[in-house]
Amino acid sequence: YESTTLPAHKKILPELDGTPNLIGFTVKEEVDPEANAIDLLCRARETQKKLMPNTPVFTLHNRLASVAMDDDAKNQPDWYAMDMYRFKLHPGRHVVMTPSKAAYRITTNLELAYLHAMRFARPLIFVAQGVREYATVKSDKYTRASGMREIEPGVWRGYVRYMPKNGMNLQFWLGVMSGCRGILIYHYMDGSAEKAGTDQDQQAYG
Numbered sequence: 001y002e003s004t005t006l007p008a009h010k011k012i013l014p015e016l017d018g019t020p021n022l023i024g025f026t027v028k029e030e031v032d033p034e035a036n037a038i039d040l041l042c043r044a045r046e047t048q049k050k051l052m053p054n055t056p057v058f059t060l061h062n063r064l065a066s067v068a069m070d071d072d073a074k075n076q077p078d079w080y081a082m083d084m085y086r087f088k089l090h091p092g093r094h095v096v097m098t099p100s101k102a103a104y105r106i107t108t109n110l111e112l113a114y115l116h117a118m119r120f121a122r123p124l125i126f127v128a129q130g131v132r133e134y135a136t137v138k139s140d141k142y143t144r145a146s147g148m149r150e151i152e153p154g155v156w157r158g159y160v161r162y163m164p165k166n167g168m169n170l171q172f173w174l175g176v177m178s179g180c181r182g183i184l185i186y187h188y189m190d191g192s193a194e195k196a197g198t199d200q201d202q203q204a205y206g
Contacts, residue, residue: 009047013051017052025057026057028040028044031070033068038066038069060083061082061113062083071116076120077122079125080122081127083126085131087164089148089158107177110126114178126171126178128168128172129171134160137157139154147159
């Protein structure tokens with residue numbers, strides 16, 4: 001942090017402060033639920049507040065354990081965000097997160113994250129996820145029960161993150177039902193390139 005991250009923050013953050021249409025900035029997202037990681041997050045937030053006095057600080061977590069550990073009342077972001085990859089497979093455990101199970105986990109986690117934000121009178125943004133991820137895994141322990149397809153002996157191919165039909169709409173409405181007051185849609189990466197890659201995988205492996 002001292003040798004790399006801090007010097008970069010001192011150089012870059014002041015240049016970004018006050019940028020038109022920049023509604024907030026985070027120096028680190030999806031922090032591991034470990035004491036040293038949370039400590040570094042808090043130090044980075046303090047630096048950001050000093051170097052970007054005109055830009056709100058936000059913190060995005062993806063684990064409830066990290067949310068619970070981010071509890072220093074003197075060092076809080078201006079607002080929180082929570083993202084979850086709930087539509088996924090756990091091949092090694094033969095577990096497929098079905099849409100109904102994912103919906104339950106999303107609403108439960110969102111409620112708990114919101115309660116944490118309320119403790120410090122902070123707003124919370126729910127970041128719905130639309131990622132589809134195909135993966136190739138070498139394993140002699142997988143079976144068809146893993147949800148993946150064996151394309152050659154000991155080599156398995158399939159989705160580890162998937163998006164069911166109307167999966168984004170499901171997340172949007174779960175957010176609204178949980179109290180969200182608005183929806184902002186954006187693309188994290190080139191959607192056409194992602195779709196082309198997925199279509200290619202489906203054609204190649206059925």
